[in-house]
Amino acid sequence: ETGVTQTPRHLVMGMTNKKSLKCEQHLGHNAMYWYKQSAKKPLELMFVYNFKEQTENNSVPSRFSPECPNSSHLFLHLHTLQPEDSALYLCASSQAAGGTGELFFGEGSRLTVL
Amino acid sequence: DAKTTQPTSMDCAEGRAANLPCNHSTISGNEYVYWYRQIHSQGPQYIIHGLKNNETNEMASLIITEDRKSSTLILPHATLRDTAVYYCIVRAVAGFQKLVFGTGTRLLVSP
Numbered sequence: 403e404t405g406v407t408q409t410p411r412h413l414v415m416g417m418t419n420k421k422s423l424k425c426e427q428h429l430g431h432n433a434m435y436w437y438k439q440s441a442k443k444p445l446e447l448m449f450v451y452n453f454k455e456q457t458e459n460n461s462v463p464s465r466f467s468p469e470c471p472n473s474s475h476l477f478l479h480l481h482t483l484q485p486e487d488s489a490l491y492l493c494a495s496s497q498a499a500g501g502t503g504e505l506f507f508g509e510g511s512r513l514t515v516l
Numbered sequence: 517d518a519k520t521t522q523p524t525s526m527d528c529a530e531g532r533a534a535n536l537p538c539n540h541s542t543i544s545g546n547e548y549v550y551w552y553r554q555i556h557s558q559g560p561q562y563i564i565h566g567l568k569n570n571e572t573n574e575m576a577s578l579i580i581t582e583d584r585k586s587s588t589l590i591l592p593h594a595t596l597r598d599t600a601v602y603y604c605i606v607r608a609v610a611g612f613q614k615l616v617f618g619t620g621t622r623l624l625v626s627p
Contacts, residue, residue: 404559435614445560445617458614492559494615503548503607505615507559 405429408493408508416516417483423511425476425493432498434476435505436468439490451476452498483515520604525622528598534591536621538604541585546608549580550615551589553600560603560617563589594625 406427415421427434436448450458451470465487467479476493490512494505521539528534540549550565564571564578566587571578577590591598603620 404561406559437617444619445615447614447616450614490557494559503550503565504562505552505560507561510557510559512557 404506406506406508408511412512414514420481423478427495431495432473433496435494437492485515488515522621528594528625530627534594536589536602539586540606543584547606549587550605552603555600599625
């Protein structure tokens with residue numbers, strides 16, 4: 403238990419569906435992150451939020467739409483995805499400033515796009 | 517952030533020490549060395565980090581060379597549950613932090 407909870411753990415969707423991934427952290431952190439991990443590839447940073455403001459978009463296609471309504475919650479809205487978007491999507495949180503710089507990761511949401 | 521180089525894979529016998537090397541020859545003076553591991557299909561887990569002194573916690577020890585160009589993560593008594601991909605990451609600790617992961621070292625602990 404890392405204090406970062408992701409739901410759903412598994413998701414199967416068609417290319418025309420709209421779905422959302424949810425991340426919630428109970429650690430009092432102010433920075434939240436989305437990473438993508440495709441098969442046999444390193445983790446790729448997608449988005450960074452710092453105090454609810456998006457501070458980084460790592461050239462992610464617009465079919466991925468993040469939302470951070472508050473410092474404890476982070477969503478990734480998915481629409482018209484492609485099969486190559488199938489991957490493990492990981493959420494993480496950290497203190498926004500100071501601290502040890504440690505990131506706490508959730509267990510991930512495994513997405514399959516048919 | 518400085519680039520790191522790690523071996524692709526390593527093997528270790530259960531109960532023996534696992535020594536995982538990392539080269540970071542372009543490390544800057546304000547950059548720390550972080551180690552994370554990822555057990556299959558789980559999120560990465562923080563292990564340890566250090567600046568220039570050796571560090572030890574309940575999980576592992578981190579040995580950083582005097583010139584800081586390389587480091588070694590030591591798991592003193594490896595168990596089967598230590599089988600994972602281990603990532604060495606170098607970055608400065610200033611403000612919020614993003615981690616950039618490389619390919620890491622796949623450690624296989626065998627009976």
